[in-house]
Amino acid sequence: xxxxxxxxxxxxxISTQGLNGLALVPGPNMxxxxxxxxxxxxxxxxxxxxxxxxxxxxIPTLEAMKAQDAGIPVNRIFGxxxxxxxxxxxxxxxxxxxxxxxxxxxxxxxxxxxxxxLLQQHAPGLRFTHxxxxxxxxxxVKDETEIAAMERAVAAAEQGIRSLxxxxxxxxxxxxxxxxxxxxxxxxxGESMAFGPIVASGPNSASPHALPTERSLQxxxxxxxDWGVYVDGYPSDITRTFAVGEIDAELKQIxxxxxxxNEQGKLAAKPGASGQDVDRAARKVINDAGxxxxxxxxxxxxLGLEVHETPNMVEGNLEPLRPGNVFTVEPGIYLSGxxxxxxxxxxxxxxxxxRSLTTFSRELFTVGL
Numbered sequence: 001x002x003x004x005x006x007x008x009x010x011x012x013x014i015s016t017q018g019l020n021g022l023a024l025v026p027g028p029n030m031x032x033x034x035x036x037x038x039x040x041x042x043x044x045x046x047x048x049x050x051x052x053x054x055x056x057x058x059i060p061t062l063e064a065m066k067a068q069d070a071g072i073p074v075n076r077i078f079g080x081x082x083x084x085x086x087x088x089x090x091x092x093x094x095x096x097x098x099x100x101x102x103x104x105x106x107x108x109x110x111x112x113x114x115x116x117x118l119l120q121q122h123a124p125g126l127r128f129t130h131x132x133x134x135x136x137x138x139x140x141v142k143d144e145t146e147i148a149a150m151e152r153a154v155a156a157a158e159q160g161i162r163s164l165x166x167x168x169x170x171x172x173x174x175x176x177x178x179x180x181x182x183x184x185x186x187x188x189x190g191e192s193m194a195f196g197p198i199v200a201s202g203p204n205s206a207s208p209h210a211l212p213t214e215r216s217l218q219x220x221x222x223x224x225x226d227w228g229v230y231v232d233g234y235p236s237d238i239t240r241t242f243a244v245g246e247i248d249a250e251l252k253q254i255x256x257x258x259x260x261x262n263e264q265g266k267l268a269a270k271p272g273a274s275g276q277d278v279d280r281a282a283r284k285v286i287n288d289a290g291x292x293x294x295x296x297x298x299x300x301x302x303l304g305l306e307v308h309e310t311p312n313m314v315e316g317n318l319e320p321l322r323p324g325n326v327f328t329v330e331p332g333i334y335l336s337g338x339x340x341x342x343x344x345x346x347x348x349x350x351x352x353x354x355r356s357l358t359t360f361s362r363e364l365f366t367v368g369l
Contacts, residue, residue: 056076
């Protein structure tokens with residue numbers, strides 16, 4: 001069902017940005033505004049949100065009931081079937097909405113060439129701009145329902161990792177650990193995986209986005225696990241680093257440096273601070289310890305319907321943080337050929353500071369024995 005409060009805020013933003021409307025394709029933005037849950041496929045679907053008035057949609061007749069259930073008026077639903085094709089639906093929508101006179105925001109990261117070409121074909125004169133600045137303003141501030149869903153996703157993820165740890169043994173492969181983790185996360189209440197979990201040991205842990213391999217866990221390894229689940233449409237995204245048996249002094253040292261960096265990054269997060277402020281606070285700890293060149297990604301990213309969205313904790317992001325922003329703080333140090341450390345928490349900006357949604361300990365745990 002269309003969320004009237006979100007629709008009104010969106011239409012205000014559309015007007016403020018000097019647009020006539022937005023065109024949204026199946027994905028998180030369409031779901032956020034309309035509640036219509038469809039997938040990108042060979043059948044084009046486009047939701048139009050005008051600056052004023054009711055939304056309209058081009059949609060296959062086999063999915064038209066979703067649009068009706070969302071509350072889109074029947075005369076604003078432009079259906080098409082496989083026999084007739086979708087061209088006439090685009091023509092009807094263009095004429096009915098007067099699209100050729102519009103300045104239209106489109107999703108640069110989601111809309112495909114096929115939808116763009118059909119709009120250009122049937123609405124000559126239509127002008128395009130990016131919809132992301134409009135949508136980001138809305139989606140980056142989470143309401144109580146969204147925050148509660150992410151808290152449930154965090155709880156399931158943390159229960160899953162607690163259940164996993166006793167199963168980890170020296171000699172197990174990364175893939176075996178990932179398989180057990182996946183099962184434990186689903187057992188803990190995760191509805192689906194937020195992403196394929198990262199389980200990286202020894203030298204592999206020095207690659208921030210390593211995939212699980214057949215490598216066996218060995219005494220002295222660092223073990224990075226990055227995992228998360230969806231609950232009620234919202235994800236968690238957590239990373240912890242573990243010691244497999246006894247690790248050497250430098251690996252212990254970089255762990256403590258990253259833990260301090262994570263803490264300073266979280267302390268810097270508050271209303272009015274920027275993503276750059278958070279990034280600099282976390283990065284300063286690692287730079288001051290002499291490991292700056294080994295921290296080579298941003299400190300964090302926004303979290304919401306998508307695992308990666310705005311706001312980003314990165315140099316150059318000067319937008320002030322607002323209560324309701326949710327993002328990760330995940331500094332790391334990666335020593336090529338030896339191992340890496342990353343500690344990632346999910347943070348909520350509150351009225352007077354911030355609160356970590358993640359509670360799993362940041363102490364260095366030893367596993368595998």
